Amino acid sequence: MTFGLFLEWFIKSLVVILAMTIGFAYVTWFERRVLAKFQARIGPNRAGKEGLLQPVADALKLIFKEELVPANADKLIFILAPVITMIPALIITGVVPWGPPITLFGKTFTLSVSDINLGVLFILTVTSISIYGITLAGWSSNNKYATMGGLRATAQMISYELALGLAFIGPILIAGSMGINDIVNAQQHVWFVIYQPLGAIIYMIAAIAEINRSPFDMPEAEQELTAGYHTEYSGMKFALFFMAEYIKMIAICMIGASLFLGGYWGPGVAAYPWLGPLYLFIKVVILLFVLVWIRATLPRFRYDRLMAFGWKILFPLALLNVMVTALVITLVGG
Amino acid sequence: MREIQEFTLDELKHLFSPKALTGETMVLNMGPQHPSTHGVLRLILELDGEIVLNCVPDIGYLHTGIEKNMEGKTYQKAEVLTDRMDYMYTMGNNLVYCLAVEKLTELKSPARADAIRVILLELSRLQSHLLWIGTSALDLGAMSVFLYAMREREMILDVFELVSGQRMMTTFIRPGGLWRDVPVEFEAAVKKIVEVFPKRIDSYEALLTKNPIFMDRTKGIGKIDTKTALAWDVTGPTLRATGLAHDIRKANPYCGYEQYDFDIPTQTTGDVYGRYQVRVEEMRQSVRIVEQALNKLPYGPVRDNNPKFVPPPRSEIGVSMEALIHHFKLWTEGFIPPVGSVYCTIESPRGEMGLFLESDGSPKPYRAHYRTPSVPLLQIMPILSKGCFVADLIGIIGSIDIVLGDTDR
Numbered sequence: 153m154t155f156g157l158f159l160e161w162f163i164k165s166l167v168v169i170l171a172m173t174i175g176f177a178y179v180t181w182f183e184r185r186v187l188a189k190f191q192a193r194i195g196p197n198r199a200g201k202e203g204l205l206q207p208v209a210d211a212l213k214l215i216f217k218e219e220l221v222p223a224n225a226d227k228l229i230f231i232l233a234p235v236i237t238m239i240p241a242l243i244i245t246g247v248v249p250w251g252p253p254i255t256l257f258g259k260t261f262t263l264s265v266s267d268i269n270l271g272v273l274f275i276l277t278v279t280s281i282s283i284y285g286i287t288l289a290g291w292s293s294n295n296k297y298a299t300m301g302g303l304r305a306t307a308q309m310i311s312y313e314l315a316l317g318l319a320f321i322g323p324i325l326i327a328g329s330m331g332i333n334d335i336v337n338a339q340q341h342v343w344f345v346i347y348q349p350l351g352a353i354i355y356m357i358a359a360i361a362e363i364n365r366s367p368f369d370m371p372e373a374e375q376e377l378t379a380g381y382h383t384e385y386s387g388m389k390f391a392l393f394f395m396a397e398y399i400k401m402i403a404i405c406m407i408g409a410s411l412f413l414g415g416y417w418g419p420g421v422a423a424y425p426w427l428g429p430l431y432l433f434i435k436v437v438i439l440l441f442v443l444v445w446i447r448a449t450l451p452r453f454r455y456d457r458l459m460a461f462g463w464k465i466l467f468p469l470a471l472l473n474v475m476v477t478a479l480v481i482t483l484v485g486g
Numbered sequence: 487m488r489e490i491q492e493f494t495l496d497e498l499k500h501l502f503s504p505k506a507l508t509g510e511t512m513v514l515n516m517g518p519q520h521p522s523t524h525g526v527l528r529l530i531l532e533l534d535g536e537i538v539l540n541c542v543p544d545i546g547y548l549h550t551g552i553e554k555n556m557e558g559k560t561y562q563k564a565e566v567l568t569d570r571m572d573y574m575y576t577m578g579n580n581l582v583y584c585l586a587v588e589k590l591t592e593l594k595s596p597a598r599a600d601a602i603r604v605i606l607l608e609l610s611r612l613q614s615h616l617l618w619i620g621t622s623a624l625d626l627g628a629m630s631v632f633l634y635a636m637r638e639r640e641m642i643l644d645v646f647e648l649v650s651g652q653r654m655m656t657t658f659i660r661p662g663g664l665w666r667d668v669p670v671e672f673e674a675a676v677k678k679i680v681e682v683f684p685k686r687i688d689s690y691e692a693l694l695t696k697n698p699i700f701m702d703r704t705k706g707i708g709k710i711d712t713k714t715a716l717a718w719d720v721t722g723p724t725l726r727a728t729g730l731a732h733d734i735r736k737a738n739p740y741c742g743y744e745q746y747d748f749d750i751p752t753q754t755t756g757d758v759y760g761r762y763q764v765r766v767e768e769m770r771q772s773v774r775i776v777e778q779a780l781n782k783l784p785y786g787p788v789r790d791n792n793p794k795f796v797p798p799p800r801s802e803i804g805v806s807m808e809a810l811i812h813h814f815k816l817w818t819e820g821f822i823p824p825v826g827s828v829y830c831t832i833e834s835p836r837g838e839m840g841l842f843l844e845s846d847g848s849p850k851p852y853r854a855h856y857r858t859p860s861v862p863l864l865q866i867m868p869i870l871s872k873g874c875f876v877a878d879l880i881g882i883i884g885s886i887d888i889v890l891g892d893t894d895r
Contacts, residue, residue: 190630191629191630191633191634192633192634192637193633296512296514297514300536300876366627367627367699369627370877376522376876376877376880377876378520378521447629448629448630449628449630449693450627450628450697450699451623451626451627451628451694451697451699451700451703452626452627452628452699452703452877453699453702453703454702454703454875454877454878455536455875455877456536456875457702457703
């Protein structure tokens with residue numbers, strides 16, 4: 153490993169982490185403003201123009217809050233849990249390319265932190281780690297509501313991980329590769345959502361369940377479990393959970409865009425590579441809007457019905473989707 | 487910390503199965519500080535996983551002593567306290583008190599006052615149901631309906647502010663009629679509500695009624711049959727959702743409800759969804775009643791003119807000796823109804839609201855006791871919630887529409 157390569161990775165990681173953190177801040181702003189529009193309200197508009205400084209104010213507030221640890225909590229795990237949730241959220245997007253390779257100073261750079269050839273598998277592995285953080289947070293708080301939230305998260309993950317994994321297989325089969333870069337490149341002309349409409353829908357549902365967003369927000373159901381697994385968290389530790397949730401929102405939108413909506417590809421990208429990140433950004437914002445829209449519209453699932461839905465409907469459908477895709481590819485001889 | 491926990495469980499152990507003591511089942515204290523107990527209700531739950539085995543409602547955290555306080559106030563002043571009871575149906579609290587006083591004293595409220603009372607009462611019912619649809623949908627996780635409902639509720643509160651100067655604690659209905667006539671803008675404001683509301687109710691229904699998740703969360707949950715409901719003295723939409731069309735407005739009309747054409751919506755399922763359907767239909771019927779009452783609003787006085795009970799107009803006090811004496815007597819001693827006791831009932835958005843009022847010939851009530859609909863509704867909580875999930879329990883609390891101020895008074 154040369155120093156140049158190391159520097160390249162370092163800069164790319166820094167860009168991804170900064171982009172995700174700033175992205176998180178503005179996703180909260182985006183969600184609050186859009187939700188307010190849906191709900192005949194105004195939303196935050198006091199701090200800065202159009203409330204654009206609201207995330208900064210929120211962050212400052214959370215930093216200065218007192219860090220409370222409940223008396224009978226398992227201190228080590230209590231402190232570790234937000235970190236376990238946060239780190240995977242940050243590194244998921246490391247394998248997602250933001251644009252076509254560019255040439256700078258006579259050297260070609262790929263626009264992703266790491267272009268490993270098992271990118272999809274990497275995503276699946278890392279997302280399942282973050283659920284440990286939630287379960288451990290619920291357990292270590294020594295609070296009954298938090299424990300129930302943590303347990304719900306576990307049950308939910310088991311039910312949805314399978315469907316999520318099977319939804320990934322469609323694009324993998326068509327592209328013939330597990331690397332995200334290859335999958336994105338295979339969509340230069342036709343997006344996979346055309347070949348895989350069912351797969352895309354299953355991916356979206358399973359991914360929303362994976363990140364505990366409404367209508368699958370049972371682990372943190374405010375009305376039932378006060379705040380679920382993060383009931384006892386305050387200050388920056390709470391902020392880490394909050395960040396993890398929103399960063400995962402961005403991440404699943406980026407992955408969804410890369411697997412089914414052509415990633416950075418769009419008209420003119422081949423000629424002007426700098427359009428790539430812009431297209432990806434637009435696609436992510438559209439998907440984020442869909443997430444907020446769903447939150448504004450739907451009531452919450454019940455936890456047992458969710459598992460029944462995951463196992464009895466989504467899982468067989470995903471399996472069928474994989475079988476049909478495989479069959480068609482074999483017959484066509486792709 | 488641990489000692490306190492064991493002490494509380496020890497104290498309550500007769501309410502739970504022996505399994506709770508060994509730790510096989512979990513005892514969960516929900517409330518009084520909880521986002522979805524609609525005020526300060528405390529529920530002690532025995533859970534097996536997420537399944538509710540036992541639910542013990544514990545009331546009294548909002549005890550205000552209103553009934554006792556009323557005994558120490560003259561009849562005019564006691565009325566002001568009634569507003570604070572069921573804070574979602576303040577007009578109704580006033581009305582049942584005024585009906586009881588009117589029955590004691592043989593005061594009579596004029597036709598115009600009755601019609602305005604009906605309009606205001608139905609608007610009150612509408613705003614109570616709006617808050618109910620908002621909060622119960624919010625309990626199930628549908629947050630937009632809440633904000634839409636609050637937007638519409640604002641229109642109704644504006645009307646209350648227009649007529650009385652207050653948004654909630656109005657004390658607008660007085661023994662013998664109303665405090666004063668409504669301003670000229672009143673009719674236009676109510677007409678606007680009548681025009682706008684049917685469409686708005688459609689929009690709530692568009693979000694909820696046919697929503698598969700909503701149906702899944704509410705159908706077959708928190709079931710009760712007519713017989714059990716009657717045995718527990720349950721009234722209102724919860725009873726009507728079991729199939730019995732009992733409504734005081736039809737069974738024992740007051741304020742001229744017999745002149746208006748409206749239906750009593752019923753459902754036979756007796757579950758959360760049934761109660762939802764009944765309430766939504768009741769909102770439509772309320773709009774219908776308001777429209778009829780507004781169309782034939784008679785002209786004339788809005789208060790009985792018996793000077794022994796009703797204060798004279800301000801303009802008369804300066805020129806009439808009699809008026810001055812009456813005014814002085816009314817605001818120092820108060821009025822004295824004959825000895826006797828009465829019981830009056832009205833239909834509140836939650837069920838039958840009754841007032842037993844006893845007069846011992848003094849200017850202060852000897853005893854005032856309210857029969858409020860929320861108490862029986864809370865009593866059936868253990869029946870409704872047996873064997874359901876925690877998530878359903880929240881939906882059930884929302885669906886019976888309790889007001890804790892109504893329970894503890």
